[in-house]
Amino acid sequence: MLTNHHIDLTAAEVASLWSNYMSDTSAICMFDFFLIHVEDTEIRSLLEFAMELSQAHVKKLQSIFTEEQHPIPEGFSISVDVNRESPRLFTDDFHLFFIQNLGKMGMEFYATALSNCARLDICEYFTECLNESSKLFNKATEIMLSKGSFIRAPFIPASKKVEYVEKQSYLAGWFGHKRPLNAVEMSQIYFNMIQNQLGRTFLMGFSQVAKLKEVREYMKKGRDISDKHVEIFGSLLSQEFLPSASAWDTMPTDSTVPPFSDKLMMFHTSVLNSVGIAHYGRSLGVSPRRDLGSNYVRLTGEVLQYAEDGMNIMIENKWLEQPPQATNRDKLANG
Structure with missing residues (x-):
């Protein structure tokens, strides 16, 4: 007869969930203030999408911590950490740049978190977060490209053939x-x-x-x-x-x-x-x-x-x- 045993969270899973909570509660504070001042409709829509993702994450994380009898981190809150009466500090272009970068960091973080998971429900959660981060990054990049604000990495000519390193001088860089x-x-x-x-x-x-x-x-x-x-x-x-x-x-x-x-x-x-x-x-x-x-x-x-x-x-x-x-x-x- 099979018995379902509760599987405790590993240290790696706790670390990722805790870090996720801290980051998303801080991001919500940023988004809240940016949304007060953003003027561009496309960037506003992107900020609202990012806010919805972070709020959903926090709700899910609170549920996990409660079920696992772990204390919910204090993190950050709009009521304590945001002055909604403050004038604008950053431009709309920077808001867009910030969101794109959050997408980058999210993809890196969630890929690492997922690779350290053992419990299937936590794996599924971080898989969903990884997909959401890639969607956020792609949306931000698409808007940047349409507005001409995306700066591409340098171009290099296509190689004519495959080559192998032949000399140790390939590693040189200090002298000569x-x-x-x-x-x-x-x-x-x-x-x-x-x-x-x-x-x-x-x-x-x-x-x-x-x-x-x-x-x-x-x-x-x-x-x-x-x-x-x-x-x-x-x-x-x-x-x-x-x-x-x-x-x-x-x-x-x-x-x-x-x-x-x-x-x-x-x-x-x-x-x-x-x-x-x-x-x-x-x-x-x-x-x-x-x-x-x-x-x-x-x-x-x-x-x-x-x-x-x-x-x-x-x-x-x-x-x-x-x-x-x-x-x-x-x-x-x-x-």
Whole structure:
């Protein structure tokens, strides 16, 4: 006789569900404020679609946490973390850029979450989320293409034949002759430059409106780091006589009234830091030219230090919600 046993969530599943809840509650706050000020009808429709997805996720996640007898994370809420009376901070074009990037990050996150799942119901949930993120990304990209705001990666001529690497000089990059960038290296440079453009605009806006001086200074530092990284990646392309992505016209407005709590802005910055570090690590792994590897190691170190500074600010202000963690067995043993 078969008996149905309840299967507990694994640590990997709990981690993904918890992170998903934190991210979606923060995104809902962003969408709510953006929808107050957005003027373009296509972008408004896209924001509404993104809002519906995040709200559905939060409802589903709350149900899972309750059924599994896990505490529902506090996360973020419109009533606490959004000032709906604040003037517009970002342009419609930036709203579109932001949504497209959320689609990118969602596809990466949900693919990883799905690959770490064991329970079928959780697999089905993350599969649905992955499909939704790809749909969101495609919708945003289609609108960007129609408006002429999508900046394509550089083009390269089609290869005449298949070739194999013959010399160790293929790896060179510090001294002497450097081979041209290959398509994989080029795509990584372009991708990281675009991500830093997004981060630069966010941090520029946050630096104008944060309430605490230490948060404003932190955002200014991050803005400058992003700006420097954009210049570094752009120069790598220009040295090869390749066009670098021109910045979108996405500068923030001149508002100094905070639309979001400092806690929410610090959380969002921590997410950008984590994603940036992961992207640099991926780029390092697929970029054999030594000078590129050296750049990624150095830039990763800068972001790691910046991220640690941010975590310290969040801890000092009691803004850092702790993820679920393993039982401290030593503490139990010591009474």
